[in-house]
Amino acid sequence: MQAVIMAGGKGTRLHSITKNEIPKPLALINDRAILEWQIECLKANQISKIIIVTGHLGEKIEAHFGNGAGFGVDIDYYREVQPLGSAGALHYVKEWLTEDYFLLVYGDVLIDIDLIRMEQFHIEKQSMATLFVHPNSHPYDSDLVMADESQRVIGFDSKHNKRDYWYNNCVNAGLYILDSKICDLVNKEETVDLEKELLFPLVSKHSPIYAYSSPEYIKDVGTADRFSVASAELSNGFVAARNLKKKQKCIFLDRDGTINRHKGLISTVDDFELEDCAIEAIKKINRSGYLAIVITNQPVVARGLCDISEVITIHNKMQTLLGEHGAILDDILFCPHHPDKGFPEENILYKIPCNCRKPGLGMIESCVNKYNIDLAASWIIGDTTIDIQTGTNAGMHTALVLTGEAGKDMKYDVQSDLTGSNLLEAVEIILTREDELLNGLSGRH
Structure with a gap:
């Protein structure tokens, strides 16, 4: 697979760490930038061709990683002149995509995952989009994914909805394998929300969208509190131990x-x-x-x-x-x-x-x-x-x-x-x- 990393956010929730001097994905967690941890995970799963979508202070990301050779990977960049949401940049990066599908990950997520297992699931299901899902400790204020017995996604329940029913603790973690054709659904200079404007309509049209459930480590570290928790879990070995290769x-x-x-x-x-x-x-x-x-x-x-x-x-x-x-x-x-x-x-x-x-x-x-x-x-x-x-x-x-x-x-x-x-x-x-x-x-x- 190739990987697309969305690293263009301002990171206002992490201002106490970035102080608006560095972009959020370069924030150091246990002496390494969040993006470095991500790239290490990608390399471990034989993913070496990476496209990084940058925005706020993106020049610092480009200066840090260059073409990726120093980190054992090959990196291209797309710089958003104006924010395009969680999926608007897909219109522009599609020219670099050479495979039928690609991995999409956000730049403020710490991961240690056997991505090859997820890829095999995506292939076996002949999926158009595969969502990494997991149970989390706060499902009551999280967006839920509803899937049938075959793990095919049949609906979503926003955290803003009133829930008067018993629900499955199945939360979208923010990591995807997407068919490259999905990029064709995004128009030039269009701000697009990946879930609401791409995935939700595809599910409603009964497209083959699947949920890949795993207990492996994936955490949004976009707040100071989560950043601190992730740092401790890296230090005590909890993060690495959850990888299903082990x-x-x-x-x-x-x-x-x-x-x-x-x-x-x-x-x-x-x-x-x-x-x-x-x-x-x-x-x-x-x-x-x-x-x-x-x-x-x-x-x-x-x-x-x-x-x-x-x-x-x-x-x-x-x-x-x-x-x-x-x-x-x-x-x-x-x-x-x-x-x-x-x-x-x-x-x-x-x-x-x-x-x-x-x-x-x-x-x-x-x-x-x-x-x-x-x-x-x-x-x-x-x-x-x-x-x-x-x-x-x-x-x-x-x-x-x-x-x-x-x-x-x-x-x-x-x-x-x-x-x-x-x-x-x-x-x-x-x-x-x-x-x-x-x-x-x-x-x-």
Whole structure:
């Protein structure tokens, strides 16, 4: 791919750092300009041909990077005489585009991403535009992307809209792979908003626009507070560790009786209620570097008590409630099947044996492939022996919580590696053990 970096903004929100003496993309974060971090990521993903769109103080960017040879890349520049919005410059840069598609990134975004994975997704979906999306800690004031089960974008919900529904925490992160033909939709000297004036109309015309979801690091560092947070996360290794080229560690979470209160088979959204400690527990996982992924058996579908869409609504409620307090689930997988037949209202389509139903490993194997997870470094937390057996089958560490069924289901004769009174205590024990292990290793050197 080629890359286009939009680096023409004034950066008024970052004035305390730039003091209007340098353009925002040249602000130093851990002794390197934001743009340098971006270019390093592009190089690591075999992207060496870069077009930088400059504007305010753009001559300083051009002087810093030159033709890019000193940074191992090839850079061309387009200087906006007047601001053209987030996509107006695409009319002018298209003459430099030699491939069918290109990467678009904004100059105030810190990234460390396996872009080759995203590119493969774009190709497989035959996408016209692929949006990098992720759950974030403040979905309530973020623009949301709505996608179907194939990840095809079907709509957007502005942060300015009143939300009176349970929603999926799926936020547009500001990184795109775009078909070069999209540039033809932009007219000369036209100020264009990429999302509102290009992507929204394309979605409404049912064009193939897709959402690529990933837990990798991408952060808008356009404010002093975000700049400071990103600096700390660079220093402690959190940024680099999230890149999916590197093995990930994960805490897999059961749902009923672990995250939410046990009420038998939950088939309506009104029955879903978080455990008191769930929010703080998941926030601790988020800060730790572990992924937080829910894997749950939901035989309510096979039993005919509700359909797939109702389970998704319940999960949207879970994400909304967690997101209101800054807690993030990196993914949610559920098995709708059940092998036993004989219930009068059952849905025969889902009354089948499968590999995804715990203690089968289908859901876990899917996550391993998608997120490059190291199971030997990962955990599963649940309230039943089914969860513990799942972890044992997968070669993971296991933790039982004494909420929900508290291991009294007696389905399997297994012993967990640890027991916590609830999810928060189990997470705290896991993280304490990890700290002790790391401190022990550092003490040997």
